[in-house]
Amino acid sequence: MRNRSGSERGRSPAVHGGTARQRGNGAPRPARGARALRVRRPVGDRPTREAGVATEVSRWLRVAAAYGWRLIVVGAAVYAIFAALGRFQLVTLAVFLALVLTALLEPSVSLLNRWMPRSVAVTVGLLLAIVLVFGVLSLIGANVAGEWEGLRREFVGGVARIERWLQGPPFRVRAGTLSDLQARVSRFVTSHRASLISTALSGVGRLVEVLTVGVLALFCSVFFLHSGDRMWAWFGGQLPGRGRHPVRLAGRAAWVTFTGYTRGIVVVAAINAVLVGVGLFLLGVPLAVPLAVLEFFAAFIPLVGSPVALAVAAVVALAAKGPLVAAVVVLLIVAIGQIEGHVLHPLVMSRAVRLHPVVVALAVICGSVTAGVPGAIVAVPLVSVAWSVYGALRAHPPETARPQGR
Template sequence: MTSPRGADDGGSAGHGPRTAEPDPSPLVPRWLAVTGAWSWRVVAACAVIAIVVWAGVQIQLVLIALFLGLVVTAVLGPVAAYLRRWLPAGPATALALLVGALGVAGLLTFVVVAVAGQWQHMGTAIEAGVEDLLDLLRSGRLPVTVSDEEIDHWFAVLADWWAAHRWSLAGSAAAQVGSVLVWFMVIALGVFCAACFLAGGPKMWTWTVRQLPAAARPRLRTAGTAAWRAFGGYTRGAFYTALCIGALAFALLLVLRVPLAGPLAVLVFIGGFIPLIGAPAAMVVAMLVALAANGLWSMVAVGIGIALIGQLEGHVLQPLIMGRHIRLHGMVVGVVVSAGTLVGGLVGAVVAVPVVGVAWAVFRALRPEPEDDPDEPLPLLTA
C-alpha cells in the first residue's frame, strides 16, 4: 500500500501528476504582481538607457566622427570596391578618398566662384529689393501697412542694438575659433575612420564577431548585415536624392533669373540630408534672395517651384531610391526628427532617422516570423 507521502514523492519525481504550487503571496492580486514585475524591469531598462545616453554625451564628438566615417564609407564604398578590382586595398582606398575630397573641393570652389562673380550685382539688387519691399509696406497694398515713422524706429532700434552688442558679438566670434579647430579634428578623425573602414572593414567586423561566444555569433552576423544594409542604403539614397533636388533647384533658379543660383542650389542639396526641415529652410533662404533681388512675384514663383520639388522628393525620389532600405512611416519620421532636433540640435536632426531606421532593420532581422493575423481596423476608425 502506497502512502500519501510516497504518492507525493512519486509525483515530484515525475511518476505522477504534479499538484499546483500555492501562490506564495495570496494577498496580492495577480494583476498587481504582474504590473510590479514589469515595472521594475522597465525602470531597470530606462536606467541602462540613461547611462548609455549620458556616456554618449560625454564622448559625443568621437561618436560624431565615427558617424561621419560610416557616412563616407557608405558613399565611397562602391568606388573603393570598383577600384579594388585593379588595385590593392590600400591604393584603392586612398584613390577613393581622393575622389571624395576632389568632389567636396569642387563643390566649395563652385560656391565661392558663384558668390564672387555675383556679389556686387547681388548687393545692388538687395538694396533695390529692400526699397521695393518698404514701398509695398508704405503703400497699403499688403495686409500690413507700415508708416515711415515706424520704419525709422525699427532702424533706430537695430542701430542701438548693434552699438550695445558689437563687442560681445566680436568676442563670441573669437571664441568660436577654438570650436572650429575642434570640428576640424572631428572631421580628420572621421576621415581616418573612413579610411580604416574602406581598407579593412570586413576584417575588423570578422575580428569583432570572433570575440563573442560561438552561440551568439550567428545573431550578431545577422544584426550587423541588416544594420549595414539599412545604413548604407539610406546614406547613398539620401546623397542621390539630395543631388537630384539640388540640380532641380539650380535649374529652377536659373530659369527664374534668381542671383546666386549656384550657392542656393548647394544649400538645397545640403538641406536634403535633413528630413522634413532641411529643404523648407533652404526654400525660405532662396525665397528671401528672390524677394530682395527680383521682387514679390519672383519670391512667390521660387516658393511654388521649390515646394513642387519637395513634393517630387517626398513622393517619387525617396520611395524610389530609399524605400527598400529604411521603411518608416511619415509620422514616425516627423516624431524622430523633432526628438533628434530637441536632443542634439542640427546634428540630432541629421542622425535621428538613420539611427532609428537601423534599429528597426535590426529588430526586423532578429525577431521571429510573426503569425499571419488578418488585418482588423481599429473600431474607432470603422464607426
C-alpha cells in the same frame, strides 16, 4: 487439511515478512485516512501565497507591471548610452561621418580594387572625394564673388521695393518703421560689440573642432574602407559561441540599412539640389548655385531641412526680384516637397527606411532637442538601424539560430 492449513499458516508470516521487507526497501505504503478516500482539503482552509496574490492583483496589472519594469530598465540603458555618447560628442560624430564616407565610397573603392591593390584603391577613392568637395566649395566661392556686387545693388533696390510694398494695402506700415528698425539694429551692434567679438572668437574654436572632427573621420574611414570586414570579424570572434550568430545577423542588418539610407539620402538631396538650382536660375534669382548647395545639405534633415533652405531662397528672391518671383519660389517649395515625399522617398529609400512619417518627425525633433543639428541628422538613420536590427533578431531568434562557431 490441518497440515496444509498449517503450512499455509506457516508460510504466511514469510510472505508478510517479504512484503514488509519490500515496503521497507522503498515500496510506497498504502494510503490511509483522507488520502485513501481521496479527500482533499478545501482551498479556503489554508490559502497559499500565490492564491492570495492571484485574488488581489488582476492579471492585466501583473502583465503591465512586468512590461513596465522591463521598459524602465531598457530606457535607463538607452539613456546611459546616450549620456556616454554625449560626453564624447566629437568622437561620436567623427565615427558617424567615417561610416557615412565608408558607405558612400565603398562601391567605388571595390570597383578600383579590381585593377589595383586595396590600399591604393582606398587612397585614390579618398583623394577623388576630397577633390570633389573642394571643387564644389571653390565653385560656390567663385559664384558668390562674381555676383556679390550685383547682388548688393539688387538687395538695396529690393529693400526699397519691400518698403513701398509694405506701405501700401493691406499692411499700411508707417514710412519710417523700417528706418527705425535699421537704426535699432545698428545701436544694438554698437552696444554689444564686445559680446559679438567673443562670440566670433568662440566661433573660431568651433572651427577648430570641426577641423578636428573632419581629420578624425577621414582617418577612421581609411581603416574602415581598407579592412572594415576583418575588424568586424575580429570583434565577432571575441564573443561567446552562442552570441556570435545574433551579433553577426544584427550587424549585417544594421550595415545594409545604414548604407541604403546614406546612399538614398544622397540621391534625394542631389535631385532636390538640381531642381532648386534649375528653378532659381530660370527665375533669375541670384546665388542660384550656393542656394542649391544649401538645399543639398539641408535635405539630410528629413521633413525640416528642405523647407528651411527653400525659405532662405524665397527671402533672397523677395529682396532681389520682388513679391511675384518670391511667390513663384514658394510654389517651387511646395512642388519639390510633394516630389520628395511622394516620388523620391518611396522609390529610393523604401527598402532602407520603413518608418512611418510620424516616427520620422518625432525622431528629428528628439534628436534636435538632444544634440542640435547633428542630433537631427543622426536621429533618423539611428532609429532605422535599430528597427532593422529588431526585425532581423525577431525573424531569427537566438533559440532557433544556427551556431556559427564551427
